[in-house]
Amino acid sequence: MTLPLHDLARVTSYAEADEILCSRRFAQESKHESAPLIGDTVLVLDGPPHLQRRRLLAPLVARGALADYHAVISRTLDRCIDAMVEPAGDEWAADLVALGRSVFLQFAAAVIGFDDVTDPDATAELLRHLGPILEAVTVEWSTRDHATVLAEGEAARDAVIARFYTPAARRRAELVERGEAPTDLLSLLAAHGEEWDEDAAVREVVLFLAASTLNNVALLVHTAHELHAMGSSIEDMTDEQLHEAVYEALRLYPPTVALLRRALTDVTLRDGRVIREGEYVAVDLAAANRDPAVFGPDADVFRPGRPLPNRVRPWGLTFGSGPHLCLGRAVVTGSPAAPGVHVQILRTLAALGLRPDPTREPVLAASAQRRHDSYPVLLRHRPGR
Numbered sequence: 001m002t003l004p005l006h007d008l009a010r011v012t013s014y015a016e017a018d019e020i021l022c023s024r025r026f027a028q029e030s031k032h033e034s035a036p037l038i039g040d041t042v043l044v045l046d047g048p049p050h051l052q053r054r055r056l057l058a059p060l061v062a063r064g065a066l067a068d069y070h071a072v073i074s075r076t077l078d079r080c081i082d083a084m085v086e087p088a089g090d091e092w093a094a095d096l097v098a099l100g101r102s103v104f105l106q107f108a109a110a111v112i113g114f115d116d117v118t119d120p121d122a123t124a125e126l127l128r129h130l131g132p133i134l135e136a137v138t139v140e141w142s143t144r145d146h147a148t149v150l151a152e153g154e155a156a157r158d159a160v161i162a163r164f165y166t167p168a169a170r171r172r173a174e175l176v177e178r179g180e181a182p183t184d185l186l187s188l189l190a191a192h193g194e195e196w197d198e199d200a201a202v203r204e205v206v207l208f209l210a211a212s213t214l215n216n217v218a219l220l221v222h223t224a225h226e227l228h229a230m231g232s233s234i235e236d237m238t239d240e241q242l243h244e245a246v247y248e249a250l251r252l253y254p255p256t257v258a259l260l261r262r263a264l265t266d267v268t269l270r271d272g273r274v275i276r277e278g279e280y281v282a283v284d285l286a287a288a289n290r291d292p293a294v295f296g297p298d299a300d301v302f303r304p305g306r307p308l309p310n311r312v313r314p315w316g317l318t319f320g321s322g323p324h325l326c327l328g329r330a331v332v333t334g335s336p337a338a339p340g341v342h343v344q345i346l347r348t349l350a351a352l353g354l355r356p357d358p359t360r361e362p363v364l365a366a367s368a369q370r371r372h373d374s375y376p377v378l379l380r381h382r383p384g385r
């Protein structure tokens with residue numbers, strides 16, 4: 001089903017956006033066209049089945065898991081960077097989008113339980129399929145023909161199932177049968193066969209593959225771009241300052257254009273605005289995150305560490321709010337278990353002399369989402385040299 005986007009009530013104030021996202025009187029409506037790829041996943045379910053699904057998936061973002069993801073990125077980062085650079089005079093050329101995808105694929109593989117993604121051929125193959133999958137799970141915002149985008153995404157998904165999903169799922173099922181505790185998504189799926197049939201399991205895996213890569217790569221690019229534009233030297237920044245820069249990039253560039261909801265009953269919001277039963281609302285995250293009443297008169301400006309009112313997070317509503325709040329937020333923002341993964345990656349890239357390539361223009365994706373298909377960069381060194 002395609003929603004009549006022009007008929008949606010648009011919500012742009014931070015207070016209204018937060019109120020709607022937290023309210024149980026609105027149903028999740030964000031993902032209709034992409035349902036063949038991610039229908040009935042935790043992102044789409046509502047009410048008690050949604051709560052139950054979130055509980056089952058909680059081990060994926062438990063303290064130990066967060067520390068493990070950090071370790072996976074530390075272990076594989078240099079190798080990923082090294083595989084993605086090419087000589088360019090005295091320097092090394094790379095594309096921050098492709099490079100970021102290959103780094104976050106290692107993270108995605110750890111979350112999901114895919115086995116051999118560190119092998120360069122496997123990374124390259126998965127990377128080839130990832131682009132069409134990411135475009136298809138966000139088909140709602142694509143500016144290309146939607147049927148084509150979906151067909152390409154489904155073909156890429158089928159290739160991933162055959163090459164990565166099926167063998168890994170079989171191995172995880174054997175481990176779970178032997179009584180080993182689930183530590184990744186495929187193990188959770190095997191341990192809770194009553195919750196997911198085969199097709200639903202594949203859709204949940206596709207959701208996590210996309211969730212672990214798409215927005216993370218967009219954030220890496222936006223943060224590097226803004227810090228360069230400000231003339232900031234990442235190497236001289238403390239971890240706290242780098243986290244603040246990541247939060248500010250999250251606030252200014254929420255990768256999700258809008259979260260869609262439907263009123264289950266007539267609702268009068270705290271400011272008196274009435275949303276009628278059955279009415280669809282588009283919660284415009286970029287507008288809410290730039291609401292001057294909350295973020296100040298310079299809300300459009302990249303200013304890490306800006307003062308905030310009580311209970312407002314520096315990243316605004318970029319991870320949503322309420323029952324569907326992003327499950328992977330702590331991976332990005334950092335937690336007592338581990339700092340945010342972007343801080344780790346940006347520091348490594350900065351030490352290698354990262355800068356935007358002045359001779360090659362970035363390319364935005366064919367989407368209403370603000371993310372890049374290509375962001376050319378130069379490095380002064382290769383890892384370890």
Ligand code: HEM
Pocket residue numbers: 028030042043044054111208211212213215216219254255256259260317318319320321323324325326327328329331332
């Ligand atoms: C920059 C990075 C990320 C951003 C901006 C982001 C954004 C979001 C947003 C806005 C939602 C709420 C959708 C809604 O309310 O309709 C969401 C949900 C979700 N995110 Fe993220 N996300 C990010 C990273 C991640 C990561 C790394 C993971 C997993 C490893 C993840 C997993 C999920 C899941 C499973 C949900 C569904 C939660 C639910 O509906 O209960 N996300 N994310």
